[in-house]
Amino acid sequence: MSPVRVLLVDDQALFREALATLLATHDGIDVVGEAGDGDEALSRAASLAPDVVLMDLRMPVLDGVSATRRLRAEHPGVRVIALTTFDDDEDVFAALRAGAVGYLLKDVSSARLVEAVLAAARGESVLQPSVAAKVVARFAQLPDAAEPRPQPLVVPLSERELEVLRLLADGRSNREIAAALFLAEGTVKNHVTNVLGKLGARDRTQAALRARDLGLLRP
Numbered sequence: 001m002s003p004v005r006v007l008l009v010d011d012q013a014l015f016r017e018a019l020a021t022l023l024a025t026h027d028g029i030d031v032v033g034e035a036g037d038g039d040e041a042l043s044r045a046a047s048l049a050p051d052v053v054l055m056d057l058r059m060p061v062l063d064g065v066s067a068t069r070r071l072r073a074e075h076p077g078v079r080v081i082a083l084t085t086f087d088d089d090e091d092v093f094a095a096l097r098a099g100a101v102g103y104l105l106k107d108v109s110s111a112r113l114v115e116a117v118l119a120a121a122r123g124e125s126v127l128q129p130s131v132a133a134k135v136v137a138r139f140a141q142l143p144d145a146a147e148p149r150p151q152p153l154v155v156p157l158s159e160r161e162l163e164v165l166r167l168l169a170d171g172r173s174n175r176e177i178a179a180a181l182f183l184a185e186g187t188v189k190n191h192v193t194n195v196l197g198k199l200g201a202r203d204r205t206q207a208a209l210r211a212r213d214l215g216l217l218r219p
Helices: 013-024 038-048 064-074 089-098 110-121 129-140 159-169 174-181 185-199 204-214
Strands: 004-009 029-035 052-055 079-084 102-105
Touching: 004 013, 004 038, 004 110, 013 029, 013 110, 029 038, 029 110, 038 052, 038 064, 052 064, 052 110, 064 079, 064 089, 079 089, 079 110, 089 102, 089 129, 102 110, 159 174, 159 185, 159 204, 174 185, 185 204
Parallel strands: 004 029, 004 052, 052 079, 079 102
Antiparallel strands: none
8 A cells, every 4th residue: 555645734844853753663554745834734635635634723824723614625634633632612612623532632642643643544533532422522511312313324333333433422443443342353353334424424433423423422
């Protein structure tokens, strides 16, 4: 398989340099370029065609949320992971609404960051555990229906798919879900694909949000 093409977007040159050096040690990742603000990121993405963009949120000229929204509109195949210092609710939900498929803090381990980049390239979403908790908590605040409803899906999820969905909504990777359910990672990947299809979700983050809204995450 070809290496995952990554574009780094951050207004701190030293951080970009350190990040590029870290990611360059992994054979499956190719850092194809860097940008110092969101506007430059759009230009670089158009010329470099990255698979994944690691996007800071608070930058001059054009912030990361606005840049993510435009990237998703202009280059829908590009997967954006927010990589930032901040995890307040406003930043988290603004980035996810803009189309980011992942949200990580800059204190993430190198192994977790590499895993997130590879997962994003495979079409998966990755959330920092604290961020996943915020997403679940936000939807838990929504009023419940007066009576329990059957699954409001054309094709209901199987019990196994519901188990996978609940772990997915907790921000677990395919590998972590496989370990928790004693399944092969390839089997989990197939279940995730089925879950996304049945929910009509484009990625794991949207699946978790939709599942919470439909009441599918209740134990």
